[in-house]
Amino acid sequence: NAGVTQTPKFQVLKTGQSMTLQCAQDMNHNSMYWYRQDPGMGLRLIYYSASEGTTDKGEVPNGYNVSRLNKREFSLRLESAAPSQTSVYFCASSEVPGFRTGEHEQYFGPGTRLTVT
Amino acid sequence: GESVGLHLPTLSVQEGDNSIINCAYSNSASDYFIWYKQESGKGPQFIIDIRSNMDKRQGQRVTVLLNKTVKHLSLQIAATQPGDSAVYFCAEKGSMGSASYGKLTFGQGTILTVHP
Numbered sequence: 210n211a212g213v214t215q216t217p218k219f220q221v222l223k224t225g226q227s228m229t230l231q232c233a234q235d236m237n238h239n240s241m242y243w244y245r246q247d248p249g250m251g252l253r254l255i256y257y258s259a260s261e262g263t264t265d266k267g268e269v270p271n272g273y274n275v276s277r278l279n280k281r282e283f284s285l286r287l288e289s290a291a292p293s294q295t296s297v298y299f300c301a302s303s304e305v306p307g308f309r310t311g312e313h314e315q316y317f318g319p320g321t322r323l324t325v326t
Numbered sequence: 327g328e329s330v331g332l333h334l335p336t337l338s339v340q341e342g343d344n345s346i347i348n349c350a351y352s353n354s355a356s357d358y359f360i361w362y363k364q365e366s367g368k369g370p371q372f373i374i375d376i377r378s379n380m381d382k383r384q385g386q387r388v389t390v391l392l393n394k395t396v397k398h399l400s401l402q403i404a405a406t407q408p409g410d411s412a413v414y415f416c417a418e419k420g421s422m423g424s425a426s427y428g429k430l431t432f433g434q435g436t437i438l439t440v441h442p
Contacts (some may be wrong), residue, residue, distance in 0.1 A: 212370075242429075244368065249434070250434055251415050251434050251435050252430075252432045253432070254429055254430070266408075267429065297337075299369050299370070301369070305396050313358075314375075315372065316370035316372075317369030318369055319367075319368060319369055
């Protein structure tokens with residue numbers, strides 16, 4: 210049971226290049242999330258997928274697209290990278306709705322550190 | 327807009343002391359509040375959560391207190407250990423029926439440093 214895995218771990222892009230960040234979970238969770246974390250800040254939600262076949266925008270969706278390929282996989286695409294997208298990207302998964310205490314755990318991957326020059 | 331924030335960006339304690347990390351929130355409609363721990367180079371890890379109709383919840387060496395009157399959340403860590411050194415984030419979960427249902431809004435984080 211690997212939990213949440215992300216690839217790649219590190220990536221350097223030039224402005225205007227595109228790339229896809231991959232995320233997979235083996236916990237049979239319905240919901241998956243993409244966050245970005247900038248220095249000195251908490252995580253901000255980019256996109257999420259409440260269940261297979263659905264995606265929705267989070268707090269900072271501009272410049273990104275997502276695909277919920279199947280229940281296990283949720284990818285994040287940068288079509289034309291910009292320096293402002295330099296960040297650490299975290300994928301997470303969880304069971305929702307989580308009616309009881311202790312059920313609000315989102316399991317996070319190790320992160321992808323992206324630099325756009 | 328709604329936000330979750332922290333009072334103290336850094337906290338240094340001696341090993342064995344108790345630590346208290348504070349968080350202010352503004353969205354009264356959130357139904358759960360959660361604490362996460364993030365060690366250097368890793369993703370956040372769930373610590374404990376509390377429902378909005380509770381005042382206190384205890385886990386292993388940790389206690390979360392919720393004061394809805396002043397919209398304040400705190401995490402108490404007993405007998406703090408060097409392994410507790412990390413960034414701690416509070417987060418709030420959007421209530422059922424709200425546009426933010428199921429989504430977490432994170433605060434900025436507090437850096438806890440435990441000196442041996």
